[in-house]
Amino acid sequence: MAAVLSEAYGYGIVLGFGLVFAGIMTLITMIQKRFLGEKVTSEEYMAAGRDVKTGLVASAVVSSWTWAATLLQSSSVAYKYGISGPFWYASGASVQVLLFSVLAIELKRKCPNAHTFLEIISIRYGRRTHFVFLFFALLTNIIVSAMLLLGGSAVVTALTGMNTYAACFLLPLGVIIYTLFGGLKATFIADYTHTVVIMIIVLLFSFTAYATSDLIGSPGRMYDLLHEAAALHPVSGNHEGSYLTMASSQGLMFGIINLCSNFGTVFIDNCYWQRAIAASPHSTVKAYLIGGLSWFAIPFTLATTLGISAVALESNERFPTFPNRLLPSDVSAGLVAPHAAVALLGHGGAVAVLLLVFMAVTSAASAELIAVSSVCTFDVYRTYINPMATGKQLINVSHAVVAGFGLIMGVLAVILKEVGIDLGYLYSLMGVLISSAVLPVTFSLLWKKQNGTAAIVAPLGGLCISITAWLVCAKLYAGEITLASTGTDQAMLAGNLGALIGGGLISIVISLIKPDNYTFDGTRSLKQVTDDVVGTPDSNNSSEDVAAVDEKKVSGEKATTLEVAAPKGGWAFDAEEDAKLAKASRFARWSSAVMTVILILLWPLPMFFSNYVFSRGFYTGWVVLSIVWAICSTIAVTIYPLWESRRALGEVFKGMYKAATGRSSTAAV
Numbered sequence: 001m002a003a004v005l006s007e008a009y010g011y012g013i014v015l016g017f018g019l020v021f022a023g024i025m026t027l028i029t030m031i032q033k034r035f036l037g038e039k040v041t042s043e044e045y046m047a048a049g050r051d052v053k054t055g056l057v058a059s060a061v062v063s064s065w066t067w068a069a070t071l072l073q074s075s076s077v078a079y080k081y082g083i084s085g086p087f088w089y090a091s092g093a094s095v096q097v098l099l100f101s102v103l104a105i106e107l108k109r110k111c112p113n114a115h116t117f118l119e120i121i122s123i124r125y126g127r128r129t130h131f132v133f134l135f136f137a138l139l140t141n142i143i144v145s146a147m148l149l150l151g152g153s154a155v156v157t158a159l160t161g162m163n164t165y166a167a168c169f170l171l172p173l174g175v176i177i178y179t180l181f182g183g184l185k186a187t188f189i190a191d192y193t194h195t196v197v198i199m200i201i202v203l204l205f206s207f208t209a210y211a212t213s214d215l216i217g218s219p220g221r222m223y224d225l226l227h228e229a230a231a232l233h234p235v236s237g238n239h240e241g242s243y244l245t246m247a248s249s250q251g252l253m254f255g256i257i258n259l260c261s262n263f264g265t266v267f268i269d270n271c272y273w274q275r276a277i278a279a280s281p282h283s284t285v286k287a288y289l290i291g292g293l294s295w296f297a298i299p300f301t302l303a304t305t306l307g308i309s310a311v312a313l314e315s316n317e318r319f320p321t322f323p324n325r326l327l328p329s330d331v332s333a334g335l336v337a338p339h340a341a342v343a344l345l346g347h348g349g350a351v352a353v354l355l356l357v358f359m360a361v362t363s364a365a366s367a368e369l370i371a372v373s374s375v376c377t378f379d380v381y382r383t384y385i386n387p388m389a390t391g392k393q394l395i396n397v398s399h400a401v402v403a404g405f406g407l408i409m410g411v412l413a414v415i416l417k418e419v420g421i422d423l424g425y426l427y428s429l430m431g432v433l434i435s436s437a438v439l440p441v442t443f444s445l446l447w448k449k450q451n452g453t454a455a456i457v458a459p460l461g462g463l464c465i466s467i468t469a470w471l472v473c474a475k476l477y478a479g480e481i482t483l484a485s486t487g488t489d490q491a492m493l494a495g496n497l498g499a500l501i502g503g504g505l506i507s508i509v510i511s512l513i514k515p516d517n518y519t520f521d522g523t524r525s526l527k528q529v530t531d532d533v534v535g536t537p538d539s540n541n542s543s544e545d546v547a548a549v550d551e552k553k554v555s556g557e558k559a560t561t562l563e564v565a566a567p568k569g570g571w572a573f574d575a576e577e578d579a580k581l582a583k584a585s586r587f588a589r590w591s592s593a594v595m596t597v598i599l600i601l602l603w604p605l606p607m608f609f610s611n612y613v614f615s616r617g618f619y620t621g622w623v624v625l626s627i628v629w630a631i632c633s634t635i636a637v638t639i640y641p642l643w644e645s646r647r648a649l650g651e652v653f654k655g656m657y658k659a660a661t662g663r664s665s666t667a668a669v
């Protein structure tokens with residue numbers, strides 16, 4: 001694609017916008033400290049005080065789950081498979097967030113003072129298992145971070161001609177600055193801001209394509225254009241070759257790959273556990289349910305707009321590649337959405353898509369940075385290097401990790417690009433590499449019977465199964481093992497299924513042979529860090545801490561340092577409070593299960609098996625649904641958080657008024 005914008009736009013948005021944004025976020029953090037009295041403690045820095053409200057957590061979940069791939073890969077599958085692509089992208093990656101609500105509330109009940117999910121593994125199973133899950137957790141962060149920059153830099157280069165390597169290193173720069181300064185709380189505020197911009201741009205593109213564009217302008221016109229496109233180049237594996245059907249075998253295959261791989265990137269990424277940790281206990285379940293449902297609209301609505309517009313407009317002279325079709329390599333690199341945006345809105349479309357991708361990449365990158373930082377701080381430094389670390393030392397380490405990993409992210413993206421791995425390949429591969437740990441992690445928190453052997457063997461055994469299935473299938477299907485053959489849907493499907501099912505089955509079988517009977521007393525007794533007092537095993541541990549150590553002795557493992565908790569501090573729920581959380585947990589279980597069944601079975605499968613090809617009226621209804629869903633999501637993650645925080649905002653404005661005028665705030669009323 002010839003660059004539509006000049007390089008100045010690339011540097012302006014990536015560097016200029018990034019630094020301005022960093023400045024604004026840093027200012028907001030300072031304002032919070034000054035007018036809301038927030039302190040820089042390690043608990044505040046890494047856990048945002050554990051009292052963040054529903055709307056802000058939901059918005060942060062949406063923001064950190066909105067990757068470059070969410071915008072780009074969803075549009076690519078819309079382009080390749082028609083309307084089933086956006087649906088399968090959205091449903092196959094939102095149910096994990098809905099189901100995670102169960103883990104989030106159980107984390108509150110069973111380990112209310114955790115900083116990372118790995119602390120639970122460490123307390124329950126000891127050092128060896130901790131190492132195994134540390135490997136999977138960091139691998140997940142590395143894959144996601146590299147994928148963000150790989151997709152983001154491809155778009156920046158395609159639209160502006162900016163050097164890809166420069167984009168890889170400059171995209172995270174502003175993020176590093178505000179994350180360093182404000183920690184998790186700053187990422188929450190930044191996430192909110194990013195989400196607002198993302199939702200506005202998604203709606204802008206939808207209204208343009210389906211209401212105002214002179215090239216399309218209505219669902220009916222889009223319907224006609226899609227019919228014409230199917231006549232020119234029918235979709236292999238779709239009923240009647242139509243773009244307007246859910247009866248798409250490749251779409252379904254992508255849906256299953258998407259479903260398996262995204263379990264890994266939610267359940268094994270400390271970033272989502274951190275949001276649960278930061279949420280106030282009564283907000284946790286609602287935040288994940290609202291977040292999951294709101295996020296659905298982003299890939300669904302955007303790809304139903306941009307991915308489908310690319311199909312419809314490819315034969316129009318305003319399409320950037322006209323008279324040629326998009327190259328498969330450009331589709332896999334995620335360049336469908338930028339092409340469609342340029343066709344629809346020219347320069348304005350290019351700027352909007354650049355901004356959209358910039359927002360997605362930077363907000364998700366900040367979430368990854370602080371997630372890695374807390375894993376390295378609590379699960380490496382505090383566990384194995386300096387168990388008696390003070391809060392200040394923990395913050396220092398965390399700062400160093402944020403800066404270091406921010407640079408490493410860019411290096412990783414450059415390496416992948418050099419090897420020839422693009423966004424589409426990595427997106428499908430991630431589950432093969434990490435999803436074997438999903439069910440063992442889930443069982444660690446939800447199943448008292450998973451024993452220590454199962455917790456170690458299952459993720460590693462599942463990884464062996466997944467890699468074997470992936471490579472064998474590539475060889476059988478293509479006759480050779482190359483980047484191209486290992487990137488086929490069939491090979492990726494085998495690897496992803498092998499990972500998720502293999503890890504789960506191994507854990508279940510080994511655990512049932514010799515079931516554990518874990519009480520979770522050890523995890524409940526973990527304490528928060530108090531910033532200037534160092535806990536010692538003999539002077540400060542409560543009887544519960546001793547129980548934790550005893551539990552470990554019974555299981556025959558060496559106790560880890562995590563049980564050496566700092567004194568006082570932290571949540572401990574009484575029976576009445578725990579009953580409320582238990583009720584919230586039951587609600588999370590049935591509501592997330594019902595929504596999952598609807599989104600991945602009841603809604604799509606009848607449409608798949610009936611071979612239904614959309615009528616004009618049905619397609620119009622489908623488009624209206626996508627836009628209404630996006631509007632509801634916008635309200636949920638942009639207006640609702642403001643409404644919930646109205647008192648705090650009032651305090652801030654009163655304080656600022658007082659500081660600016662030297663008068664009492666009441667004078668302003």
Ligand SMILES: NC(N)=O
Pocket residue numbers: 065066067069070093262
């Ligand atoms: N977050 C994803 N899978 O787009």
